[in-house]
Amino acid sequence: MEHFVTRRQVEFADTDSGGVVHFSRYLIFMETAEHQFLASRGIDVDTRIQGKRVSWPRVSARCSYSRPLVFGDQIQIEVTVVRCGRTSMTYAFVLRRGDEEVACGEMTSVCCVIEPDGRFTAIPIPEELSVRLDGGGSGS
Amino acid sequence: MEHFVTRRQVEFADTDSGGVVHFSRYLIFMETAEHQFLASRGIDVDTRIQGKRVSWPRVSARCSYSRPLVFGDQIQIEVTVVRCGRTSMTYAFVLRRGDEEVACGEMTSVCCVIEPDGRFTAIPIPEELSVRLDGGGSGS
Amino acid sequence: MEHFVTRRQVEFADTDSGGVVHFSRYLIFMETAEHQFLASRGIDVDTRIQGKRVSWPRVSARCSYSRPLVFGDQIQIEVTVVRCGRTSMTYAFVLRRGDEEVACGEMTSVCCVIEPDGRFTAIPIPEELSVRLDGGGSGS
Amino acid sequence: MEHFVTRRQVEFADTDSGGVVHFSRYLIFMETAEHQFLASRGIDVDTRIQGKRVSWPRVSARCSYSRPLVFGDQIQIEVTVVRCGRTSMTYAFVLRRGDEEVACGEMTSVCCVIEPDGRFTAIPIPEELSVRLDGGGSGS
DSSP, rough: OOOOOEEEOOOOOGOOSSSSTTTTHHHHHHHHHHHHHHTTOOOOOOOEEEEEEEOOOEEEEEEEEOSOTTTTTTEEEEEEEEEEOSEEEEEEEEETTTTTEEEEEEEEOOOOOOOOSOEEEEOOOOOOHHHHHHOOOOOO | OOOEEEOOOOOOOGGGGTTBBBBTTHHHHHHHHHHHHHTTTOOSSSSTTTEEEEEEEOOEEEEEOOOOOOTTTTEEEEEEEEOOOOOOEEEEEEETTTTTEEEEEEEEEOOOOEEEESEEHHHHHHHHHHTTTTTOOOOO | OOOEEEEEEOOGBOOOOOOOOTTTHHHHHHHHHHHHHHTTTOSSSEEEEEEEEEEOOOEEEEEEOOOOOTTEEEEEEEEEEEOOOSHHHHHHHEEETEEEEEEEEEEEEEOEEEEEEEEEOOOOOOOOHHHHOOOOOOOO | OOOOEEEEOGGGBBTTTTBBBTTTHHHHHHHHHHHHHHHHHHHHHEEEEEEEEEEEOEEEEEEEEOOOOOOEEEEEEEEEEEEOOSSSEEEEEEEEEEEEEEEEEEEEEOOOEOOSSSEEEOOOOHHHHHHHHTOOOOOO
């Protein structure tokens, strides 16, 4: 599968008083890259199925940091689908500044509908989505 | 080693339009718990060594999410030192709402000084800190 | 009306690479103080009226900053109801570190229900709330 | 003076469980627009004068919200210099979604150097900056 790459610039509010980007912000960088990847496939993450809103709560997220980022840095974020299961998706991310890798990470989300009381119920990834993701796979 | 436990309440700004706490916020919950643990040992994370500011940039962070948290939830965060190496520390965290585990995670940080130009240089954890952490260990 | 005062400690993630608390964070400090004030009056901001969720979107917010705050600072936040109108509330806030005022601000919110399609409709503040707020007043 | 306009898209992490963009995020939208405006004039906000880092702490910020923003919204942010004083700058901002104004705000910052101990000292806006800002003006 070919890679999807998006760009963003570090904002002042991304930084902390250590002088660098706060480590929690990388998860947001990865999430927005995921959403841009999905949009590039014609998938709207904020959709409805049978009148219920679909959401993709995280099961796990991790990030390894190799070089600090500072205010103003231009970064590229590469998104790869590692696994498209029956109800869950796993993505890998590589963050680069120029040619230099600065961080990498992975996130797994479960496809859910939001019930009227706010609770999440896992559902199989709708076929109209999995087709667009080149998905298939098996398991949960 | 005995556990350190701290408490916090979910704020409105912690949530996202999925109706639950945004997954990136858990890293901040864990970081603040880490700082409170260190303060409980008499360790100020914003300290200076030979005139240079000490910082603890992250090498890695991960979190597994088992139950969503919502606005107003009271949570307990348990902090454990998994490993105190020569230059790095690894902590484990368990987040609970009442008796229910809602998430767990792990973070590794490296002890650094911030050079005048803003760069980080890894240094051995100062003995006055490692003593208070019951540290010792070996390796990096 | 007597003042309501709450406390919080500046977290590392509140800061930016200027070395101080990012100016947007003060709005979150004020919001959480507002919610704690309301809870102290027995008011749950995340409530339902006739099956619809109530929300209090902001009409305006402002803050004046007189002294920077840094990581670890202990602050007190004083909340005062400036005006309780027919559909809106205005609060004033003073932030102090010890005896020193560091910032002050004001926020106005409108009482709304969230329609099934996500839109907000302004409603008169329910009497069960306005009674607990010592409200009354007139106008919008 | 002509207007500067920049664009951004609402990210998922900008939203809260009211289903809309959290009101504190607008200050970050405005700040980043300010920095992009300054960059368009060849001004780097993270600069040094006589070896000391320059910073622009906020004196005041305010925002009025007329329409909620939701995840995925494309917004334009218009930046205008309202006043360029001797040591301070005031900007006005208008946020639009298509032709619709959704919010407006104003921010005042003071030009400071960061002293070695982290304290801010206000300084006259350096002429090389004020020239690029078409500045002049008088007063503080």
